[in-house]
Amino acid sequence: MSELVTANDGSSLMPGAKSLENREYNLFIGPNHPGVEGNFALKLTLEGDTIVKAKTEAGFLHRGFEKLMEERLFIQNIxxxxxxxxxxxxxxxxxxxxxxxxxxxxxxxxRAQFIRVLVLELSRLASHLFTFGGHAGTIGLYTMPNWSISDRDRILDLFEELTGGRVYHIYNMPGGVRRDFPAGFASRVRDVLDYIEGRLPDYDNLFFNNRILRKRAVGIGVLPRERAMEWGTTGPNLRAAGFAHDVRKDDSYEVYNELEFDIPTLKDSDAYSRLMIRRKEVVQTIGIIRQVLDKIPEGPVWNKQPNPLKWRVPAGDVYVRSESSKGEYAYYMVSDGGVRPYRVHVRGASVTHGVHILENLLVGTRIEDASQLMFSLDACPPEVDR
Amino acid sequence: MIADNYLAHTADPRVRKPEAATGSPRIEEEIIKAIQDATGNESFSLKAPRRIEGPVDSDRLHTLASLIWSRVGFQHLSAISCVDWLAEDEFELVYHFWSYRDFCLVSAKTRIPRETASMPTVSDLWQPALFFERDIHEMFGVVFEGNPDLEKYILSDWDGPPPMRKDFITREFAHDHFHFRDYEPDWDELVKGGYHSNRGEGGTDV
Incomplete structure (x- = not known):
């Protein structure tokens, strides 16, 4: 009998397991885990429930797109x-x-510039709804994912009607967009916007004012403003820290400078305010799309280009930025005058949020908040992997 | 309470902000002038609205970057891009700095030989550079001196050459390392007597 007890307490397998020096242990979350956004792994070192060190591991979704793009024609890369x-x-x-x-x-x-803004903002709306569901799921509120993701489906229906694709749209062409609105599309967009706006009070009752969410998310993962700027935070996460920076305003592209919208900010910069800033952005985005529908002029949607299989883009380099639902999104493109891009560097917003900031922010929090923190930063692993 | 706990764990005396990062916005010409005054570099010029760029010698880049951070006030490092110019036998590193004060991007371009491929880190000035440099090290093999963490990240089980280099030909690598299946076999011969007839002993799995 006594032999059995000795065998089970693990001391022969792990000598010194009970000593004070060995209080820390490692825990993997991911790469296949419902609490991690996408294929991504967190390697945590814990002491009791508290995270003392966190490392991220990526590469599970690495498709080598930057390299692949150098082998493909400009049109194929779309x-x-x-x-x-x-x-x-x-x-x-x-x-x-x-x-x-x-x-x-x-x-x-x-007209194409207005349509692009419409598509970008619909995409932002869909992405935020996705994040609400994901965040709720990490703290065990499973009604919210059902609601927000089924509401997101209405936006995907619009995308399917406009572009033919639900998730990937392959819709922007150099020189414009692929096709114009189908008949009656604008009114269907308005219907979906009215529907989502009408759902927001329900979301508030179910989720944003939920006592469990407040208990779990307020004060978790605080990222003070100066620290946030030093760590290279962008987008909604920076605005939740009280700094009003938005590429749509500060480095305006397409027709954003003709539309009226504010940059909402919050100052607490915890997981809850990073969620609420996205809740505010949903309202702002609905307003932007309505303005687009009001102001969109008639006209062509594509400035017709010659045979796309023979495009040669003049030699040069350019750095373009835009505001995605996750933060600053930038491309550095180099062309040597050939039919393929010489180099395309993708700077995804999650390259900073998902690696450096997440690793640092996790330290000192508890194990049950790790998933929530990742969703509150809205780190998107495919952007890190590329 | 929890916030205090967090701060205790990550107390970092390096949180600092350059004085020049605040103030009234400057136009592009004023920024070019400010860069000239601060660094003595006269090669920066306007490329497009809100876009300034200029070449820098690789041994001067860190000094220039620290002056752009402190005296000119560019607080955000948007990205570091690496381009492999195989014909010239050089890597080009492009540092994209963004100013929250002026709403303007400055790109500093520097070239280093492919053979040595070494560069001092700028992660002491901008922390996001820690990962940007690690990524370039992994994909191009450029060594950033002073960067504490250049471990493999995305390609953790890769032991080949840095794959984003232009002399790494994906197609050749695939031909050398992978077996290609015959997608146009003689189906009539293979499925003679029924599809599963050849799955037994001695048969070929289609």
């Missing part, structure tokens, strides 16, 4: 870039098209 970020693919298409337009000096018709 179908590649959107796959870099799954929940919010359109900033990729936007950046890629805009980089070619800047290098080749192509003008985009005004």
């Amino acid at each position: 179908a590649i870039v959107c796959r870099i970020c799954v929940p919010d693919p359109d900033p990729n298409e936007e950046n890629y098209a805009r980089a070619i337009e800047a290098l080749a000096d192509i003008e985009v018709p005004r």
Whole structure:
């Protein structure tokens, strides 16, 4: 009997397991885990429940897109870039098209610029709804994912009608967009916006004012403003820290400078305020899309380009930025005058949020908050992997 | 309470902000002038609205970057891009700095030989550079002196050459390392007597 007890307490397998020096242990979360956004792993070192060290591990979704793009024609890459970020693919298409337009000096018709803004904002809306569901799931509130993801489906229906694709749209072409609105599309967009706006009070009752959410998220993962700026935070996460920076305003592109919207900010910069800033952005985005529908002019949607299989983009380099639902999204494109890009560097927003900031922010929090923190930063692993 | 706990764990005396990062916005010409005054570098010029760029010698880049941070006030390092210019036998590193004060991007371009491929880190000035440099080290093999963590990240089980280099040909690598299946076999011969007839002993798995 006594032999059995000795065998089970583990001391023969792990000598010194009970000593004070060995209080720390390692725990892996991911790469396949419902509490991690995408294929991503967190290697945590814990002492009791408290995280003392965190390392991230990526590469589970590495597709080598940057290398692949150097082997493909400019037109072929349009179908590649959107796959870099799954929940919010359109900033990729936007950046890629805009980089070619800047290098080749192509003008985009005004109607196409408005349509691009509409697509970008619908994509932001869909992405935020996705994040609400994900965040709720990490703290055990499973009604919210069902609601927000089924509501997101209405936006995907709009995308399917406009572009033919639900998740990936392959819609922006250098020189404009692929096709104009189908008949009656604008009114269906308005219907979906009215529906989502009408759902927000329900979301508030179910989720944002939920006592469990407040208990779990307020005060977790505080990222003070100066620290946030030093660590390279961008987008909603920086605005939740009280710094009003938005690429749409400060480095305006397409027709954002003709639309009226504010940059909402909060100052607590904890997991709860990073969630609430996205709740505020949903309202702001609905307003932007309504303005687009009001102001959109008639006209062509594509400035017709010659045979796309023979495009040669003039030699040069350009750095284009846009505001994705996760933060600053930038492309650095170099062309040597050939039919393929010489180099495309993708700077995803999650490259900073998902690695450096997450690793540092996790330290000192408790194990049950690790997933929540990752979702509150809205780190998107496909952007890190590329 | 929890916030205090967090701060105790990550107390870092390096949180600092350059004085020049605040103030009234400057136009592009004023920024070019400010860079000239601070660094003595006269090669920066306007490329497009809100875009300034200029070449820098690689041994001067860190000094220039620290002056751009402190005296000109560019607080945000947006990205570091690496381009492999195989014909010239050089890597080009492009540092993209963004100013929250002026809403303007400055790109500093520097070239280093492919053979030595070494560069001092700027992670002492901008912390996001820690990962940007690690990524470039992994994909291009450039060594950033002073960066504490250049471990493999995305390609953790890769032992080949840095794959983003232009002399790494993906197609050749695939041909050398992977077996290609015959996608146009003689189906009539293979499935003679029924599809599963050849799955037994001595048969070929289609």
